[in-house]
Amino acid sequence: MSQTASIKDVANHAQVAVGTVSNVLNYPDRVSQRTKERVLKSIAELGFVRNDAARQLRAGQSRTIGLIVLDVGNPFFSSVARAAEDAATALGSVVLVGDSGQDASREAHYMDLFQEQRVQGLLISPVGDVSARIDTLRERGVPTVLVDELADTDRCSSVSVDDQEGGYLAARHLLDLGRRRLAFVGTPSIRQVSSRLEGAQRAVAEVPDATIEVLDSAGQTVLAGRQVGNALVERDPGERPEAVFCSNDLLALGVMQSLTMLRTLRIPDDIALIGYDDIDFAISAVVPLSSIRQPTEALGRTAIELLAEEQESNGTKHRTVVFTPELVVRQSTAGSPN
């Protein structure tokens, strides 16, 4: 009683064979009412709990799905993760979340871990180049779905949002306000960020005299944004951009903190500011933050769907889903004269 009872203990206690106990658990219809009751009673009395490791070992696969995100502290990813968890739960699976923190070695660590766990499948927002590993995984029967990243081959499924389009929407919006000297804040070494930058540059190229400078931030966090903001504040007023596009809302909130610290600088009048992701906190910022909204729930849900399709087709059928982002205008870019 002190240690955990096994199925064998239950069988002894209920005076049946182990196979019968297993049947009660997995195929109740195969067992007669009388024995079923007896077995269930024994299970309750002994406090028997299935040993998942043994189950998995026999089954050769776990009921677990691995999810590797770039930063769980970022509401964008926690929202995606939540949606994926809900969708997986409905299918009787569990989602294991790993946080790579945009570090390729941590990413590799989680991939190793998930492989040892024999996960059903892997959802990943990659940091480094993981295509080789994904190929290996597929060979081994572990389907993978890229999340928030477009599959560049037709060898795996992916669900993403059109980052170029999002970047274009943001920059276009700033240009429509009449701003010409734009700045982009982010770490372009991240694929999503560089795509957003490309989109922004495309918009800028469409407008004569418009320019965009790139301010490389040390990460994609509020803190990194604050640092960039401080650098902007220290510039000569004439050297400051008229509008700033941050590659995510955390950065934008950080920039906003710095800019508003200097009481003479007004948002959006002196500098218009737009972020990306439209996290819940964007609306309640000092100056409610304009942003580009991404359908996080759809991303998470679809990722699980695609994984299920991969499994059903034994990893032969791949699909690519691309959502379109949406501009959300708030006060931080509210109509200044044009």
Add this chain to the structure above:
Amino acid sequence: MSQTASIKDVANHAQVAVGTVSNVLNYPDRVSQRTKERVLKSIAELGFVRNDAARQLRAGQSRTIGLIVLDVGNPFFSSVARAAEDAATALGSVVLVGDSGQDASREAHYMDLFQEQRVQGLLISPVGDVSARIDTLRERGVPTVLVDELADTDRCSSVSVDDQEGGYLAARHLLDLGRRRLAFVGTPSIRQVSSRLEGAQRAVAEVPDATIEVLDSAGQTVLAGRQVGNALVERDPGERPEAVFCSNDLLALGVMQSLTMLRTLRIPDDIALIGYDDIDFAISAVVPLSSIRQPTEALGRTAIELLAEEQESNGTKHRTVVFTPELVVRQSTAGSPN
């Protein structure tokens, strides 16, 4: 090659016994240089990856620690979770995070799941009354540490923050500003919330003429805060409280959104506002939000430490750690005349 290789395959390929392969993996010193090299080569060639299920089955225990939180979307919990993960990683363990969403049945679901997984231990911010289940778990050798909750018995360890004190600090601060008609926003059915309320009431009782009314919110989210805020806005100005204490920052941000929507109402002049948790987003709110800071990293780290102590002592040694919260004053309660 297509399917995953087992230790037996490696043994065949390297012309050694399975035990030797296992030794190469677990006790490299016991194996001669020559064979070690040969085995490692085979492992690489076959792409062998340990099967964790088999390992666990043999070991009788996993390297996993279960963590059940009330809401992963809340930065307070995601921060605690992150700290716990980091601390666990250092010990070679993995943290599985379950989100109860303040729902007792989901909480029970995760407890079942973790028990089936034979987790090393359980960290939990309980919703319902879980003491009976915790007793059962301890009997089965699964140590449990209560997180953000004071253990009411000496039968298990716990790490928490003094919520009464935090509530007292918040209310005291509002009273020190000269406010007398206070309001408390939150769902007192949650233990932490009711403790914070008690602390606030204690502070109020110390000041003649001071009152505090309780506004029950539908949850602890930004949305729920917005609803309460709307209700406040609709009141006659004379009926509105002079200061509002929200049981967490999400609620406070929601209330702030509603209040600032009505352009004539000023924070802190007309209504002072203070939250709880001091999440990163508090500082960048419309009006930077005063709050009560809790040491989230210390909570997560300590939780893992306590769990380790429980394991070492075989669940006989329990310890209770209580941290003290800290008042952070920002503009939302900035000095109005007293």
Add this chain to the structure above:
DNA sequence: ACTCGTCTTTGAATCGTTTCATTTGTTACG
């Protein structure tokens, strides 16, 4: 040549489940 000690290697047993071919039990029908 023989024994002893040390270092390597071996391989059967084990963990707790599921599966499935077999056996046992029961009922119905000619």
Add this chain to the structure above:
DNA sequence: CGTAACAAATGAAACGATTCAAAGACGAGT
């Protein structure tokens, strides 16, 4: 009464790792 048809229960084998007692290899010492 014999037997076919079906339902229920059985228990050995398998999953893939770790463990550990035992066997094997080898050199040193006498």
